[in-house]
Amino acid sequence: MTENDVLSSVKNQALIEKRRNQMIKGAITLFKEKGFHRTTTREIAKESGFSIGTLYEYIRTKEDVLFLVCDSIYEQVRKRLDAKINLEKPTIDNLLNVIRSYFELMDEMQEEVVIMYQEVKSLKKETKEYVLQKERDMVGMLEHVIVTCLPDQLSKKDAELIANNIFIQGQMWGYRRWMLQKHFTLEEYIEKQIYYFKQSLSISI
Structure with a gap:
């Protein structure tokens, strides 16, 4: 499942994106206060600034809204990391800048990250797998930066573990x-x- 698989009776893609962004912001506000299960679609519509009828022109179920929230969170992380990654002349400073940027983003998005981890269990199996694959992709981006900036210093297995460590350390700041x-x-x-990351790799401080 992808965002394009969330059915909409509206064909104007720009309008779909606008309304769904409103929906995502409204849903995040409500999920913070009440959680996914106690929030109704009518409340999501009201918080988003339109009627329940309009809401159902852009989604079919409340689970669609949760999926859009999770997908939006990972897309923001991907864009931020992608903007910071500069591998034309890979150095340890490049890597550290990516790590800093990721941690700062996790601070900005800590409410969203907490919501996602609390509520992703409510998604159906195939939808949950899509969301989890997004997380694997984010870890993969970090792993690629690590391997590129520290060539021949780490095995692929070690780089994968370190990438997972960084990913969780960023999220840990929120939860x-x-x-x-x-x-x-x-x-x-x-x-x-x-500091601990550099120490673990015996990088000069």
């Missing part, structure tokens, strides 16, 4: 915020994680 954000500023957290 462990109840503890971490009492003890660290975002900058302190990023610098600590980068």
Whole structure:
């Protein structure tokens, strides 16, 4: 399943994108407050600024809205990482800039990330697999940067594990915020994680 598989009776693609973006913002606000299951489609329509009838011109089920939310989150992460990745002259600084940018994005999107991990279980099997594949793709982007910036220093298996570690460390800032954000500023957290990352690879600090 992809975003294009979410059925719409409207054919104007620009209007579909506009309405669905409104829907995603409205749904995120409500999911923060009430969770996916306790939120109704009527409430999503109202929060999005249009009628329930209009809502159903762009989606068929409430699960479609959750899918669009998850898909939007990963697309924002992909675009941010892609904009920061510069592999024409790969260096350790390139890699560290990507890691910093990813952590900063996870700070900006911490509410969305928490919602996604709480609610993705509500998706149907094939839809959930699509969302999980998006996550694999994001980890794959990090892995590619690591391998390119540290050529011949790591096995593919090690690079994959390190990429997963970085991915989870970024998300952890949001879903462990109840503890971490009492003890660290975002900058302190990023610098600590980068310090440990460099130490683990014996990179000169």
